[in-house]
Amino acid sequence: MKVLFIEDNPQKLKQVCDFLKEQYDEIELTIQKSYNSGLRELIKNKSFSLILLDMSLPNYDIEQGESGGDFEKFAGKFLLNEMYRRDITNNVLIITMYLNYVDEEFSTELKDNFPNYLGVVYYNVKEPDGWKNELKEKIDNL
Numbered sequence: 001m002k003v004l005f006i007e008d009n010p011q012k013l014k015q016v017c018d019f020l021k022e023q024y025d026e027i028e029l030t031i032q033k034s035y036n037s038g039l040r041e042l043i044k045n046k047s048f049s050l051i052l053l054d055m056s057l058p059n060y061d062i063e064q065g066e067s068g069g070d071f072e073k074f075a076g077k078f079l080l081n082e083m084y085r086r087d088i089t090n091n092v093l094i095i096t097m098y099l100n101y102v103d104e105e106f107s108t109e110l111k112d113n114f115p116n117y118l119g120v121v122y123y124n125v126k127e128p129d130g131w132k133n134e135l136k137e138k139i140d141n142l
Contacts, residue, residue, distance in 0.1 A: 002028045004045075004090075005052040006038035006079070008062065009097070012123055016052070016095060019132055024139075034061045035075040042079070042088055050142065051092045053079060055101045076101075080114045093138055094120040095131070118142075 001024060007013045013031065020027050030048070032038040035057045042051070055076035059069035072078060076094050083090070092114070094101065102122045110117045119138060123131045 001026060001049045002030070002047055003050045003052060004030045004032065004038070004041055004048045006032045006034075006041075006057065006076075007052070007054045007095070008033045008057050009054070011125075012054075012095070012097065015125075015128070016123070016135070019135070023136055032061075034058045034069075035072055035079060037061050038079055039082055042083060042090070043086065046088055046090065048090045050139065051083075051090050053092055053094050055094055055096045055098065077110065080110065080117060083116065084114055089116050091118050091142060092116050093118050093135070095123050095135070096120060097123050097125070 003020065005013070005016065007016070017029055017031070020029065030041060032041050036059055038057070053076045056071065056073045057075035058071050080092060083092070096102065099122065100106070102120055107120055121131055121135045121138065
């Protein structure tokens, strides 16, 4: 299974990647850390089985001594929109640390507008079994 994970938080990135590698022997992970690098990867390589997407991302990769540009709190939604515009139909799961993106109304809006959106996983560092179980269940149901 080829997975693109677009995530800027190092701790979340490491924990989710470690979990995925433990659960799925055949997983191939590609990591991008910003809106723009994620979009470039999506355009360049459409063979991913799944896109794991953070909702809030910097515009550019954050390098030593650089800010990464503006921070977009709806970057994940903007990426879904770009995928839709470009007819990129890979399945997408959002993994977020913010409860406001787990809101049913927001999730319904995404489902109504983006047919490849499969749902959201609430990444709660205080309850790792919760996000792990939810993520595994959603992936196994693909």
